[in-house]
Amino acid sequence: DADVTQTPRNRITKTGKRIMLECSQTKGHDRMYWYRQDPGLGLRLIYYSFDVKDINKGEISDGYSVSRQAQAKFSLSLESAIPNQTALYFCATSDTSYRETQYFGPGTRLLVL
């Protein structure tokens, strides 16, 4: 079984809709991250969480929100989806701070029409 899972793997939605992407991990890591990937722009950090009560904005948090429901679960919401949020979204986890090594989920491909 995969250590980091994401659901759904693919999603098509319409402009203005609220959607949620979910991430679960069995690695026992404290830290979780959400990234988006766009062609030519690489991976950009949206939000990150160091533990259940800790939420931090990344580079591009506008239009997104997150919830850390448990150590193993971190969800990303698009409050009102817009077409330029069409991208690949990845969840990642890591355990310690100094030797930062992140492990990624398989990704969610989102298309906003």
Next chain:
Amino acid sequence: GQQLNQSPQSMFIQEGEDVSMNCTSSSIFNTWLWYKQDPGEGPVLLIALYKAGELTSNGRLTAQFGITRKDSFLNISASIPSDVGIYFCAGQPNSGGSNYKLTFGKGTLLTVNP
């Protein structure tokens, strides 16, 4: 913010050839990581480097943490068709309180011709 220059952007090689790609930074990094991403999938960690000068292998892959702590390279020997994909470097800057943050290169697209 931090910038990582990854080169080359793309490579087209024949099966059996060796491959080399590298990442450079203008500032010091504590950690260098190399990932591979297949189409439609998430990046998979290949090699992690934690000390300046460290040389680590994973099968046909070898990566090194540069002595200056500002660069890293990845070599793939005797390439095979399943090596096709995008290879990313990532580094953890030596910047105190922001020690969570990884900086990613833009990737090297590798194509292997059978």
